[in-house]
Amino acid sequence: ELKVEQNPLFLSMQEGKNYTIYCNYSTTSDRLYWYRQDPGKSLESLFVLLSNGAVKQEGRLMASLDTKARLSTLHITAAVHDLSATYFCAGCPYGNKLVFGAGTILRVKS
Amino acid sequence: DVKVTQSSRYLVKRTGEKVFLECVQDMDHENMFWYRQDPGLGLRLIYFSYDVKMKEKGDIPEGYSVSREKKERFSLILESASTNQTSMYLCASSPIQRPGTVNRFGSGTRLTVV
Numbered sequence: 001e002l003k004v005e006q007n008p009l010f011l012s013m014q015e016g017k018n019y020t021i022y023c024n025y026s027t028t029s030d031r032l033y034w035y036r037q038d039p040g041k042s043l044e045s046l047f048v049l050l051s052n053g054a055v056k057q058e059g060r061l062m063a064s065l066d067t068k069a070r071l072s073t074l075h076i077t078a079a080v081h082d083l084s085a086t087y088f089c090a091g092c093p094y095g096n097k098l099v100f101g102a103g104t105i106l107r108v109k110s
Numbered sequence: 111d112v113k114v115t116q117s118s119r120y121l122v123k124r125t126g127e128k129v130f131l132e133c134v135q136d137m138d139h140e141n142m143f144w145y146r147q148d149p150g151l152g153l154r155l156i157y158f159s160y161d162v163k164m165k166e167k168g169d170i171p172e173g174y175s176v177s178r179e180k181k182e183r184f185s186l187i188l189e190s191a192s193t194n195q196t197s198m199y200l201c202a203s204s205p206i207q208r209p210g211t212v213n214r215f216g217s218g219t220r221l222t223v224v
Contacts, residue, residue: 009150033212042200043153043215088152095160096141096204096213097168100152 002027002093006101013079013108021087021104023072029091032072033098034063037086046074046087079108113137114216116201122222129188131219133201142184143202143213144168144176153200159184191223 003026013019023032034046047056049065049072056063060083062075072089086105090098117132135142141160145153145168155168157176165176173195177185184203188195201216 004152006152042217045212045214048212090153097143097155097158098153098213099169100145100154102150102152 002029002091002099004089004091004099004101006087006089006104008104009102010105011107013076013106015080015108015110016078018078019076021074021076021089021106023074023089023101025070025072025091025099027070027093029067029070029093029099031092032065033090033092034072034074035088035090037088037103039085043088076106079106081108081110084108114201114203114214116199116216116219118219119217120220120222122224123188123191125192125223127188127191127223129191129221129223131186131188131199131201131221133184133186133203133216134182135184135201135203135214136182137203137205137214138181139203139214140181140206141204141213142178143204144174144184144186145200145202146170147198147200147218156186156199188221191221193223195221196223197221 032049035043047063052067054065086103088103090100114135143158144156159165159178175187199219202213204213
């Protein structure tokens with residue numbers, strides 16, 4: 001049974017700083033997703049990582065996947081206030097069934 | 111713009127009531143899902159459906175049932191609502207598995223059972 005663990009669960013950052021959110025998963029996952037959720041809003045897809053070594057970047061966010069270590073990371077570069085949100089990673093044991101981590105609440109302080 | 115629409119943003123129900131949460135998608139997706147979201151627990155899958163009239167239990171199906179009579183509509187039913195079912199409920203849909211397939215989510219229904 002796939003289990004997904006994120007850390008940290010809460011992250012308070014200064015603007016302009018860099019930080020990484022980690023997502024470990026317990027068994028094989030076809031692919032790894034990252035989502036963003038703003039308060040009171042639904043989930044917005046950020047990245048889908050399909051294979052070992054995959055790296056995707058969008059603006060100040062970069063996601064990577066290491067299937068051997070069963071680890072995905074979401075790296076934040078030079079954080080800005082607009083990045084404040086909750087970030088979820090999710091693995092996919094089969095089909096389109098997703099197993100989510102608990103989420104990382106990110107607050108960027110100016 | 112393609113959409114997953116949940117019929118209610120907020121609901122307040124009494125303990126013991128039968129509750130229906132409705133979800134409609136306009137993308138002709140085969141798969142539909144119901145999750146609940148609780149602080150510190152992330153999203154947990156309740157049920158999913160991969161075709162009309164087909165359903166599979168997720169990780170926490172107890173106390174819930176589902177109905178999928180039409181491809182575009184997936185209903186979550188709380189047979190007898192209890193206070194521990196107070197939560198945010200999210201519906202999602204996706205096409206048949208393809209590389210890079212992304213689940214699309216509705217805006218959520220915040221259910222309070224009193």
